[in-house]
Amino acid sequence: xxxxxxxxxxxxxxxxxxxxxxxxxxxxxxxxxxxxxxxxxxxxxxxxxxxxxxxxxxxxxxxxxxxxxxxxxxxxxxxxxxxxxxxxxxxxxxxxxxxxxxxxxxxxxxxxxxxxxxxxxxxxxxxxxxxxxxxxxxxxxxxxxxxxxxxxxxxxxxxxxxxxxxxxxxxxxxxxxxxxxxxxxxxxxxxxxxxxxxxxxxxxxxxxxxxxxxxxxxxxxxxxxxxxxxxxxxxxxxxxxxxxxxxxxxxxxxxxxxxxxxxxxxxxxxxxxxxxxxxxxxxxxxxxxxxxxxxxxxxxxxxxxxxxxxxxxxxxxxxxxxxxxxxxxxxxxxxxxxxxxxxxxxxxxxxxxxxxxxxxxxxxxxxxxxxxxxxxxxxxxxxxxxxx
Amino acid sequence: xxxxxxxxxxxxxxxxxxxxxxxxxxxxxxxxxxxxxxxxxxxxxxxxxxxxxxxxxxxxxxxxxxxxxxxxxxxxxxxxxxxxxxxxxxxxxxxxxxxxxxxxxx
Numbered sequence: 501x502x503x504x505x506x507x508x509x510x511x512x513x514x515x516x517x518x519x520x521x522x523x524x525x526x527x528x529x530x531x532x533x534x535x536x537x538x539x540x541x542x543x544x545x546x547x548x549x550x551x552x553x554x555x556x557x558x559x560x561x562x563x564x565x566x567x568x569x570x571x572x573x574x575x576x577x578x579x580x581x582x583x584x585x586x587x588x589x590x591x592x593x594x595x596x597x598x599x600x601x602x603x604x605x606x607x608x609x610x611x612x613x614x615x616x617x618x619x620x621x622x623x624x625x626x627x628x629x630x631x632x633x634x635x636x637x638x639x640x641x642x643x644x645x646x647x648x649x650x651x652x653x654x655x656x657x658x659x660x661x662x663x664x665x666x667x668x669x670x671x672x673x674x675x676x677x678x679x680x681x682x683x684x685x686x687x688x689x690x691x692x693x694x695x696x697x698x699x700x701x702x703x704x705x706x707x708x709x710x711x712x713x714x715x716x717x718x719x720x721x722x723x724x725x726x727x728x729x730x731x732x733x734x735x736x737x738x739x740x741x742x743x744x745x746x747x748x749x750x751x752x753x754x755x756x757x758x759x760x761x762x763x764x765x766x767x768x769x770x771x772x773x774x775x776x777x778x779x780x781x782x783x784x785x786x787x788x789x790x791x792x793x794x795x796x797x798x799x800x801x802x803x804x805x806x807x808x809x810x811x812x813x814x815x816x817x818x819x820x821x822x823x824x825x826x827x828x829x830x831x832x833x834x835x836x837x838x839x840x841x842x843x844x845x846x847x848x849x850x851x852x853x854x855x856x857x858x859x860x861x862x863x864x865x866x867x868x869x870x871x872x873x874x875x876x877x878x879x880x881x882x883x884x885x886x887x888x
Numbered sequence: 889x890x891x892x893x894x895x896x897x898x899x900x901x902x903x904x905x906x907x908x909x910x911x912x913x914x915x916x917x918x919x920x921x922x923x924x925x926x927x928x929x930x931x932x933x934x935x936x937x938x939x940x941x942x943x944x945x946x947x948x949x950x951x952x953x954x955x956x957x958x959x960x961x962x963x964x965x966x967x968x969x970x971x972x973x974x975x976x977x978x979x980x981x982x983x984x985x986x987x988x989x990x991x992x993x994x
Contacts, residue, residue: 878962
């Protein structure tokens with residue numbers, strides 16, 4: 501069994517980084533990478549930015565050159581998916597019937613677009629999501645110069661898409677159910693800043709606006725809000741967040757806790773199964789609770805970490821989370837997590853579009869959101885790393 | 889095609905043929921050159937594509953924006969006069985035959 505391959509389920513940035521790290525750390529055994537998309541591992545962040553705008557080719561989305569799998573002797577199974585995991589027998593069953601044994605298994609299954617379960621009109625032509633290359637290609641194909649688009653959800657993805665589509669002068673409406681955009685992640689001042697930014701670029705933002713139905717004869721013609729307001733549109737983008745892909749782990753009997761639960765070394769409740777990236781809910785010493793991060797930083801760092809752990813490292817994974825978002829010419833860089841803050845301090849000048857918001861719980865710094873202030877961002881990452 | 893030679897911290901060298909229009913970071917990744925992480929995929933948000941460009945040929949490179957300049961101060965390895973974020977340097981004929989040395993860490 502020790503000679504069985506390491507299997508990684510999920511060929512995104514995290515799974516890719518794990519394969520690379522295993523080889524760099526001298527692992528020479530079998531290595532199987534299974535991904536349900538037809539593409540080799542690629543970068544997702546440009547999907548809502550440069551790729552959507554047609555400024556970046558499909559080839560440049562790829563994380564590695566075309567000969568990567570051969571060069572590193574990786575058995576890549578693309579367009580394939582796993583039906584089930586048998587943790588006692590240490591095997592995964594692939595769709596189509598093939599069963600493959602593993603020595604260690606890494607779940608890097610990521611997230612999927614959250615779907616509102618009951619919403620009239622969700623199956624109309626013209627309703628889109630933003631998660632995969634195929635999603636974006638479908639949007640790009642459907643977009644005509646005069647296409648009006650309603651984006652459901654004023655989070656990072658929704659606002660990034662609004663920004664990208666405004667550069668082509670599309671008529672863009674953002675529907676946000678809460679009282680302000682980015683409500684779950686930033687303070688009111690920053691929400692206001694981004695709201696004004698988008699309004700000034702011609703985006704119509706509706707807050708406290710709950711989508712009641714998407715309507716049209718066969719294809720999207722309008723959306724209807726709970727307050728009765730109707731907005732004519734040609735396309736609807738559902739950008740109401742993501743949810744971790746946990747079904748395989750759940751069916752295998754692993755502990756689930758807003759994601760596949762792991763300890764601080766990326767190990768799940770089964771000693772031979774690890775989880776990393778967007779799907780994993782790991783115990784963070786820094787925050788003293790399980791956290792699940794949807795970010796490139798976490799996909800890369802935890803992918804590396806899980807690879808080391810599968811080779812026997814007991815090192816603790818406890819990163820300073822960081823994120824970024826590009827909207828128009830504004831670059832927001834975020835260090836830390838702001839949840840639980842009780843006060844903020846601002847440095848710099850908002851009217852100059854260069855400022856940073858520091859979030860505290862008491863005296864303890866939790867997070868820094870830096871707008872066009874790279875220095876403040878990088879300083880914050882150091883500062884947060886040095887807090888005990 | 890533009891020839892660029894990457895030098896790893898251990899001194900090993902590899903020449904690639906880069907496509908004009910790509911960034912140096914993209915060219916390196918497309919050829920599986922190790923030593924460049926590029927976490928933010930070219931957004932100049934992370935400083936993990938830091939590289940030392942040949943110092944006597946810096947004039948032929950895209951000019952450095954203030955944002956890049958600030959980020960370079962926080963790269964994991966020391967900043968030198970040839971330091972650039974390779975995602976912000978476009979491959980052009982001016983780079984033909986240039987050497988780019990990679991730092992110990994990103």
